[in-house]
Amino acid sequence: MKTYINLKTILSNEHTNASLKSIGPFTIVLFKNTPLHVNFWKVHISSTFEQYKTVLNVVVHILLKFRINFKFLNNPQDVIKLLGEKAPQSQIGKLITIYPYSVTEMKKLMRILYLALRDASGPEILTDREYKDSTTIFYRFGQIKLTTDNIIYGPNGKKFKDDRKPYFHLPDWIEDPFQRHQQATGYKLQKHYNVIGILKKDNLGNVYLGSTKGNKKIVIKQARKGMYSVYDGKEKARYREFQISKELQDKGFQQGLRPVDVINEKFSTFYIYKFQNSGSLKEYTAQHGPLVCNNKIKSILNIFRMTLSLLITVHELHQLGYENIDISNTNLS
Known part of the structure; x- marks a missing residue:
């Protein structure tokens, strides 16, 4: 089976105090005297398929140096699965997971990773917040040692269900150590258009029903950046579809999609079309x-x-x- 790195050899030569094991598709590295929390902050590293080998080598080198526990995908086919259209939404892009022991350690690590991965990019991790303006470094608070009910218990009998919904949320007794608020994907889009609902769900990019600020119905086609597709990919396909639709409209063609606008955001591009009330x-x-x-x-x-x-x-x-x-x-x- 093809793998990206031979970590067993590296650990036996340089880090004899670390253990190596596999759980599902992930390879896990745990250091002695660095226990895992039951619930704590996790750092996730996202990447495009093409950049992952480089990103993995950079990140692993840093984590071994500072003896921080982590897990990662070491097989190209497993990477494709978590970047593809059939990946669970809560897992998209989570190619490397890092388990810092303290907030202080996490802040130091994030600064180092931010500089080391400044030229890398990856798809948005929907459950997390990105660190600064990075498109590869994300973080969230949640369960590390999973329970069947996914409940995290806080002070004074408080409870938080760590259900890994496709948006960032925190227990109300935990404070984000980096920022209080972050603009979600779609914030530029919603300055100009209203999103009414989802017409079609797709990991590579949803299709939404929307309206202009003047209440004229539109269709919004999303292309998520950094995802993997066997063929050209949703990004190229959406772009090509929009460009051809514009060309046809300019040539007087009366059928097909009627392009309106393009909204480009950090993790997605949105293509806007006039709504046509006809089924397939x-x-x-x-x-x-x-x-x-x-x-x-x-x-x-x-x-x-x-x-x-x-x-x-x-x-x-x-x-x-x-x-x-x-x-x-x-x-x-």
Whole structure:
């Protein structure tokens, strides 16, 4: 099995006071006389797939030097899983987890990591806050030794459920040692547009229903930065879709998406389109096709008219110079 680093050799030669074990896809390094807290701050390191080998080597070197407990992914396939469309939202981007023993140690470590990883980037970790303006260093307070109920007990009988929701939240008796408030992803977007709800969930980028400040409906397509995709990736696909839509609109093409705006943020780019109140061809056949419709002849005639209209539209696109067209029953309306 391909791995990024041979940590066993490094530890046996340089750090005989450290133990090495595996839990699931993670390799865990624990130092003697450095116990793990039950609940405490955790530092997460995110990275793109392409940069991860470099990031891992830099971070491991620092953690071994200061004898700080940590776990990491050492297999490329496991990295792909946590950067891909099927990763649990609460785990996206958590490629390295660091367990500082004290807040003082954590502050010192963060300063060192910030300088060492200033040229690296990675996807946003949804459960965490990023350190300063970093796109690789994140942190959160939570359980380290997990319990079945995920409850953290505080002073005076207080309780906090560490449910790893896809946003940063703290027990009310814990204070963030770095900042009191941070702007969440989407803050630029929401200066200009309202988000009404989610039309489609996707780790690589959601699709939202929204509105302008003048209450005109829009569709917002998100592209999360730094995620992994087998093909070109959602970032490139969303950009290409928007650019082609603009070109077609400028050429007088009356069908398809109607582009409005692009909002670029730290961890995501949002592409804004006019809302079109029509379902996909797949939805139409499921609701009005001859297998479910009482008037089967009318249903077949409607599908015939839609097919003819589609052929005319495809011919028009060919005339405009577009040949490789992505057509399926889910993206046609």
